[in-house]
Amino acid sequence: MEAGEAPAATVTLAVGASMFDGRFGLAGRRPRYLRPMPAFPHDVLDAAQCHGDLLLQVCAETPERVRAVVDGIAAAGGGALRQRWRLDGFRPENGVTASGVATSRNLLGFRDGAGNPDPADRMLMDRLVWADAGEPGWAAGGTYAVVRSIRLATRLWDRDAVPEQEAVFGRRRADGAPLGRSREDEPLRLRRRSRRATRACAPAPVAKSPRSSSTTSTVSRWSATG
Secondary structure, X not given: OOOOOOOOOEEEEEEOHHHHOOOOOOHHHOOOOOOOOOOOOOOOOOHHHOOOOEEEEEEEOOHHHHXXXXXXXXXXXXXXXXXXXXXXXXXXXXXXXXXXXXXXXXXXXXEOOOOOOOOOOXXXXXXHOOOOOXXXXXXXXXXXXXXXXXXXXXXXXXXXXXXXXXXXXXXXXOOOOEOOOOOOOOOOOOOOOOOOOOOOOOOOOOOOOOOOOOEEEEEEEEEEOO
């Protein structure tokens, strides 16, 4: 694409473990911990929807912008790339509080990222997120991406009373604070047990949410044909 043609978007590129299988002479440059995503218990996997050589995440404010960028990348790749699978998504807001905490909620009604490490803590990010020691030079300063497609049984979930939902998450739905605590940033009491029994949601067909979104995205895996 010519400069200025692509709409405003953020594109994240990652390489899959299969890129280092010997086809391209890259076996000796494989990142230290890179490996295919293993199957988890009770997974229902479709081989055609798993893995790939390259991962592209494209984010923009509208689906039209996302599609334009993806189409442009596909055109630029010519016959060297073949799309293996694609997953479209959205985020229903993109705001943060004064302290930098995300205000968006997931489709189950709870605030996203309540237990995430603080991205402003550089030492913590260096220890938990950014790759460095033991990695090939080209990967230093990068990170690892883990992508799993998880179906949410929203229709079944919405039938549960709020106290039952909070018992599953271990947090209050209103403000994200751990049960028995007053603030969202207080630590969870993982060893404390409640007399109230909890149950997990059983798998069910995905229900589309009526919530609006201001950010849309697509994640796709591509295979190199060369």
